[in-house]
Amino acid sequence: MALNVLNTTYSLAKAQLDATKKTSRISGYFSGYYNYFKRDSGSSPTSTASPSSDISTPNGILRAHVVKAECCLLIAVLQLLQESVMSYVKCGLNLRRAYASYNFVWQKYKAMGDDACKYMDRDTISGVQFGIGSVHFVLSALPAKIWKAISVLGWKPDKELGFKLLKECADNKRIRSSMATVMLLAYYATAASFTPQILSEQYTKIAMETLLEAQRYYPNSALYLFFAGRISRLALDLSLSTQSYLYAAEMTKNDWAETAVANACRYEIAVNHMITGNWNEAASSFEQLHKEKYWSPAFCKYMQGSCLEMAGNRSAAILAYAEVPRLVVKKLGGRMSDIDAYALRKVQLFQSSGYQELDLHVPILEFMCIWNLFHFMDKPRLDYCLRSVNKALETIQIQEQEEYDKRSQELAPETSPPDHFDKRATLLLVKAALQNVKGNDPAENTIILNWIIDHKDNLATESWVVPYALWEAGVACWNVNNRNRSRHVWEMALEFSSYDFEYRLAVVSINIIGWEASTTTKKERELTLLLCM
Known part of the structure; x- marks a missing residue:
């Protein structure tokens, strides 16, 4: 649904741009009259900071380029989250398309110099700052293989420029300031949670400062409260983390985002329960997420079973595991998502021995190892x-x-080696x-x-x-x-x-x-x- 909306918006912005490619006499007249009016109102006629070719591009056209570019950027982010090779390639191509449009506006903005705000509205400037900064951020999050493919085009990410532009955008408090803050918080929280042993100390303080500044203007924002939960976990304050998630879910009651925010918070609370060893509470949260069809129902059911197994309730764990195969859905170009494939493979392994070898596994700790949760x-x-x-x-x-003892009692034993x-x-x-x-x-x-x-x-x-x-x-x-x-x-x-x-x-x-x-x-x-x- 999100992709459909973004593609429709992209088509509208592109149609506006296509309609302006043929310059009419009327548009030329209005452009000349606009420039004459600006000079007559006090602008220096000798100023060369803003070439007429840049000034004559109407702000509406520049805005349309930014809208088109942002659609490509957000489509790329959605494709990045699908975690398939084809999705990564599409993500790289959409980032390239986004950057082409953003760069067109950016060059106009730089050519205008100090007079940019006379010819471009501040929200368009905010949009292009957010866009170019985000493109460099997202590009740096692509796997190395896709980077190599993109590098053939001579395109290199600049994370430092991304930081700078997103920070400027957030500080300007215009239309994309909140999105820039979210992008920064998402990066800090994700990078630090992926590698807490190394980046937690470095990024937690910066993330907290960014969050506190944002909450000065939006104290009841469910989105910022959600990030407060992530950052509190990084600071090892799990009690505050859980309270932040509960408050975020409370803020969206009877809102359009109620279900989505509530489920995202419930998942994070389940993670907090695992970290604190409350296995039954975690299992209950994953059961509810499975019922709500959150993210991957198969994975949520697998996690429910794994938490129950860790709590010592093997019978209930086996019943949960038994439901996983029927919940797996092939939806990414006829293939399973990585998380579904992992859950299905583990359950099939347990089933191959009739669940008799569960004592040889610690499923929930295996997942926590992959997710780097032991640090907390x-x-x-x-x-x-x-x-x-x-x-x-x-x-x-x-x-x-x-097994070795059994083999030692047989000549040419039929029993396979362990x-x-x-x-x-x-x-x-x-x-x-x-x-x-x-x-x-x-x-x-x-x-x-x-x-x-x-x-x-x-x-x-x-x-x-x-x-x-x-x-x-x-x-x-x-x-x-x-x-x-x-x-x-x-x-x-x-x-x-x-x-x-x-x-x-x-x-x-x-x-x-x-x-x-x-x-x-x-x-x-x-x-x-x-x-x-």
């Missing part, structure tokens, strides 16, 4: 999670021994992530992560484990101030492809490499840009 847990809950992982590893070891590489690798990755957060002795983590990397050829189903293990290895190096090694390991992770949540890890790695480069020399920054392109 306190020490007692981290210890509890670590005990759960160690228990599952011990169970694998016991089962392996039983094959628990995928299960063990997943559990070891979760254990390494927990120990990274706890700050345990890095020597043990080195052994664990090396085992995963050494056995990568034995992993049949969990192809995501190796690149994520490289990510954790980089974090471990970062924790001991070996940053060059961290960058090298993260670059190794970017070489992997076709695994679950590839896009998420690609964005994480690119943002960290780029952020660290911004704190070093110009030569290193150029090297990082080349890596990303």
Whole structure:
């Protein structure tokens, strides 16, 4: 529905622009009369800051270019969220179209110099500042593979320019100021939550200052309250985070956005419940989200089952898992979304053993590892999670021994050798992530992560484990101030492809490499840009 509205708006703006391509005598007369009137009202006739070719472009035409460009920009954002290769390509092309229109207006704006506000209204200026800033932001969030394709066109993102223009747009308090603030908050909150071990301290303070400034003008904005929940979590104030989400949902009651905001807040509250170990409350929230068909009903049902399993209610967990396959929908060009594919694959794995091997898995902790949620847990809950992982590893070891004992009693045994590489690798990755957060002795983590990397050829189903293990290895190096090694390991992770949540890890790695480069020399920054392109 959003795409249809944006495409319709794009067509209207384009029709307005097409109608003005043929200049009539009347439009030429009015343009000349307008310029004469401006000179007669006090403008210096010798001023050269605004060439007539730029002044003669009516503000309405410039505004139409901005409207057309913003439609392309927002379409690109929607395509980016679909997380498929074709969607990424379309996203890049729409960003290119958006930038072409924005750049046309931007060049006019710069040519007018100090007199720009005489010939362009401030809302059009606000729109072009928001647009160019956002294009550079969104472009920097694309996976490295798509960056390489776009770089062939000679187009390079400039995140610093994006920051500057969005900040100016937000400070000017015009029509796109709120959107610029939302874009900045979304970037700060997403980047810091993707990599809390490294960027949380850097971005949380900036995000909080941006949010407080925005709330001075819109104290009851549900959108800003939602971001208050995200930023409070980054600041490790989970109680305030949950209160902010509840207040945001309350603000939209009987509003057009009531259902959407309520469900988004309910999901974030469920995440807070997981972080605080309230598994039953989290399961209840995911059950409600499944009923509301929020995001991915299959994934919400999978998460409900995983929370129930962690709470010790296996019977209810199995019933929830059993519903997942029928909830999966192929909707992205005939393919499943990454999150649906992940949930379906995990459930099929559980079903293949008749749910008899659930003791060899910790599904909810596996998801929390991928989503980098351990950083927000306190020490007692981290210890509890670590005990759960160690228990599952011990169970694998016991089962392996039983299988070897059975084979030792047979000559040319029919029983296959134990094959628990995928299960063990997943559990070891979760254990390494927990120990990274706890700050345990890095020597043990080195052994664990090396085992995963050494056995990568034995992993049949969990192809995501190796690149994520490289990510954790980089974090471990970062924790001991070996940053060059961290960058090298993260670059190794970017070489992997076709695994679950590839896009998420690609964005994480690119943002960290780029952020660290911004704190070093110009030569290193150029090297990082080349890596990303």
